[in-house]
Amino acid sequence: MIALHRVCLAVRLLAVSGVIFALAACQQEVEDYDVIVIGGGLMGSSTAWHLARAGQNVLLLEKQASEYTEGSSLGEARIARSLGGEGDIWSYMHNRTVAEVEELIAFLNSHEPDHSMNDIYTTSPVSYVRHHSHASRIEDIQQNQVDRYEYARTPQEADELFNLNMPPDTIMWREYKEHSGTINPRALIAYLHKALALLQGNVQYRNQVDELTRDGSGYSLLVTNTESGASRQLRAAKVVSAAGPYTGRLLENVAPYFESLINPQRVFLAFFAIDPEMYQLWAEADKQRFRDLYPAINSTDPTPAGSFFTMLEGQTPQGSPIIKIGGHFQRSDISDLDSVWQEELTEAEIQWSRESTARHLSLLDLEIGEEDLSYVRGYSCVYSLTATEFPYVTRVWNDPGEPDPNLVVVAGLSGVGAKGALAYGQIAADLMLGEDEPDPMYQKARAAFGYDRLVSDLSH
Numbered sequence: 263m264i265a266l267h268r269v270c271l272a273v274r275l276l277a278v279s280g281v282i283f284a285l286a287a288c289q290q291e292v293e294d295y296d297v298i299v300i301g302g303g304l305m306g307s308s309t310a311w312h313l314a315r316a317g318q319n320v321l322l323l324e325k326q327a328s329e330y331t332e333g334s335s336l337g338e339a340r341i342a343r344s345l346g347g348e349g350d351i352w353s354y355m356h357n358r359t360v361a362e363v364e365e366l367i368a369f370l371n372s373h374e375p376d377h378s379m380n381d382i383y384t385t386s387p388v389s390y391v392r393h394h395s396h397a398s399r400i401e402d403i404q405q406n407q408v409d410r411y412e413y414a415r416t417p418q419e420a421d422e423l424f425n426l427n428m429p430p431d432t433i434m435w436r437e438y439k440e441h442s443g444t445i446n447p448r449a450l451i452a453y454l455h456k457a458l459a460l461l462q463g464n465v466q467y468r469n470q471v472d473e474l475t476r477d478g479s480g481y482s483l484l485v486t487n488t489e490s491g492a493s494r495q496l497r498a499a500k501v502v503s504a505a506g507p508y509t510g511r512l513l514e515n516v517a518p519y520f521e522s523l524i525n526p527q528r529v530f531l532a533f534f535a536i537d538p539e540m541y542q543l544w545a546e547a548d549k550q551r552f553r554d555l556y557p558a559i560n561s562t563d564p565t566p567a568g569s570f571f572t573m574l575e576g577q578t579p580q581g582s583p584i585i586k587i588g589g590h591f592q593r594s595d596i597s598d599l600d601s602v603w604q605e606e607l608t609e610a611e612i613q614w615s616r617e618s619t620a621r622h623l624s625l626l627d628l629e630i631g632e633e634d635l636s637y638v639r640g641y642s643c644v645y646s647l648t649a650t651e652f653p654y655v656t657r658v659w660n661d662p663g664e665p666d667p668n669l670v671v672v673a674g675l676s677g678v679g680a681k682g683a684l685a686y687g688q689i690a691a692d693l694m695l696g697e698d699e700p701d702p703m704y705q706k707a708r709a710a711f712g713y714d715r716l717v718s719d720l721s722h
């Protein structure tokens with residue numbers, strides 16, 4: 263329960279000439295909460311929803327306005343894929359998230375029946391186009407793949423299976439599964455906040471936590487309204503930190519080691535439209551082949567820097583689909599986290615994106631060149647990286663060297679978070695509530711992201 267205490271933080275008494283004056287019968291309101299979640303990106307929003315569903319009174323604090331303009335979750339498409347099969351934690355996180363989104367939609371529809379899985383997922387086959395030197399990796403996955411897939415090892419097989427013109431040094435795998443395709447972070451966050459409000463949870467935008475400190479067994483937060491500049495003091499028995507790239511800064515007083523465990527790196531996204539006149543002339547079958555070619559992970563250039571992910575996000579006023587592209591290894595250091603989001607793409611980055619897009623489209627054999635792609639826009643974004651590229655969903659290690667049951671951190675989601683968003687949030691909420699699940703895959707994922715790993719990373 264929220265208790266609003268009117269407390270006198272300090273009544274300062276001053277003795278002057280033997281007379282005691284009350285300088286200030288200073289009164290200040292301290293709001294007291296069961297659980298405060300800091301950060302309303304995919305991870306914080308998901309955790310807050312799970313906590314509220316479990317009956318907790320939750321306050322979610324987000325420093326941006328309700329229309330986000332930055333953050334790792336910014337945008338309307340991320341690849342959601344199940345590839346990996348039995349025993350694979352990434353596959354588990356994706357499939358668990360699909361099941362959780364179904365529950366979220368059912369909950370929303372029980373109040374107002376106009377929500378659909380299609381608002382969150384664009385179901386579409388996911389293509390993996392790789393240099394043939396990666397064949398052993400694909401074939402390892404094939405051993406325990408449970409979902410339907412098709413695999414072309416030669417240009418002839420690619421022609422027969424996918425009607426594509428695949429170069430001889432390339433292999434291609436296509437995964438077919440309902441809700442594999444893309445997931446929409448913007449829509450998912452909006453639905454999570456809506457569900458939270460229906461459960462009497464509270465989302466406060468433009469509320470930035472400037473200081474987080476221990477206060478007995480709980481936490482004290484200094485929060486600034488980014489619009490008015492007014493500050494207030496909050497207290498919470500339990501806190502979830504889901505501040506994405508800002509994790510190190512947020513935890514500097516309570517778990518300062520996160521500054522070195524989470525490494526924010528700049529990445530970029532570029533958006534291109536195909537010449538609308540050319541697109542309109544394509545036969546319907548070619549338009550379908552084009553749509554089926556997205557989303558994709560393309561590693562036909564065998565160097566890490568040459569590989570990219572690409573998907574469709576939006577369309578031009580003339581109706582041409584907009585292609586989005588970015589590189590998992592197109593990363594650079596950040597000098598100022600607050601302004602990196604406004605950094606324009608360099609000419610070299612736009613050119614890399616254009617060339618890579620044209621290379622991907624050459625699979626269609628429709629004579630589309632770089633000159634047929636017009637640059638629509640681009641923006642800088644941030645990956646929160648860990649040394650192993652596995653995220654953390656863990657209680658923190660406190661001073662006596664023990665797990666603190668009252669502070670859970672979800673961080674380091676780099677390029678994997680979206681497809682597993684509701685599963686990460688479920689694990690974080692369970693840690694906060696002391697809940698557990700016997701399912702071996704849940705146990706495997708929880709261990710991979712959890713406290714023992716944190717301690718092991720700290721000891722290194």
Ligand SMILES: Cc1cc2nc3c(=O)[nH]c(=O)nc-3n(C[C@H](O)[C@H](O)[C@H](O)COP(=O)(O)OP(=O)(O)OC[C@H]3O[C@@H](n4cnc5c(N)ncnc54)[C@H](O)[C@@H]3O)c2cc1C
Binds near residue numbers: 677
């Ligand atoms: C370019 C790019 C491509 C990606 N592609 C994929 C993909 O194809 N598939 C996939 O599954 N995943 C993908 N991801 C990963 C996925 O998008 C991220 O893992 C996920 O969005 C991370 O969410 P988050 O909540 O941890 O971080 P964020 O979205 O950054 O959320 C943190 C929030 O905390 C707020 N905040 C920070 N500090 C404070 C504070 N002090 N007080 C209040 N609020 C605060 C921020 O404003 C922000 O909204 C991609 C990521 C990027 C950047």
